[in-house]
Amino acid sequence: MLQQTTVEAVIPYYRRWVKSYPDLAALDRAPLSRVLKDWQGLGYYERARNLKAAARILVAGNGGRVPDGFEELVRLPGIGPYTAAAILSLALNRPYPVLEANVRRVMARLLRLRGPLDGRADRKIASALSSLLPRRNAGQFNQALMELGALVCRPASPRCVSCPVASYCSARRRGEQDSIPPRKTKPALRVTAAVAVIRRNGKVLIQKRPDKGLLAGLWEFPGGKVEPGETLESALRREIREELGVEVRDPVFLARVKHAYTKYRVDLHAFLCRAAGALRPSPRRLWVKPAALRSYAFPAGSAKIVEKLIGSDGRSRPRAHGR
């Protein structure tokens, strides 16, 4: 869960997770839909699938035990060099350094590595850590370095005055702590989308995304990108015609949700409407009562629409994380 995700964001998910899945066998038994629902809102959903896949492998072939060797660990889906080193050092106190964002930043400053945090920097950092890592207390050392990065040697405005190793810091000595490591640049594509909350017989239509790619296997409302020259409504009619082969009737604006992804940001417009034409349910297309929508995993943007919809029905108030 902590891969690319802040501790604060993880904690509530982690608490629920260990309750739902107290061991690998429990995770192995659980349906993927339930696992994804428990992951809803955390992002990087492949992690949930990988965790479940790893549980399957270990229950089937390793007696439901987590291996204690680096090579066996990194062979498991979702476990890379960081997580393998974290398991070995934090759980078993074995002498493996953890190369993650906090450690990289702290070490880049200590060593005054002025270039980007690339493979070359990683090799220098690993080399330095191999002499710094205490052989008998690797877990505490690793956690201390990560905490130092998170609380003191922060990305912006590092608290050098409170830093226990400021006197060893080459970047600090030169006053370069604010420019090391260099900031990453950002592409920012912008997408406007229109989606339809199609109502029929007291239910609404939802679709399951493809099993691969962005937001794989999550549920959403049908619709799509507004092309240049289109209005929201004309895009909505075109998308629904293309995706479902039916005509939109009486669209009424429901909600606007802005949502940011790593590579682009989407401006999502949802419309309540009806549809003219046959719309059969299928494994990837479901009619669901609004009150039951919360039992499906949606991307965060769509989940906001779900809450608007349920709120407008006056059934119940939104919750942070529904079941």
Place this chain on the structure above:
DNA sequence: AACACGGGGGT
């Protein structure tokens, strides 16, 4: 080595 892959929070 570059890119895909979320979402929330800080500044």
Place this chain on the structure above:
DNA sequence: ACCCCAGTGTT
């Protein structure tokens, strides 16, 4: 609006 986060897998 931009940056970043206890990375991993694929290309």
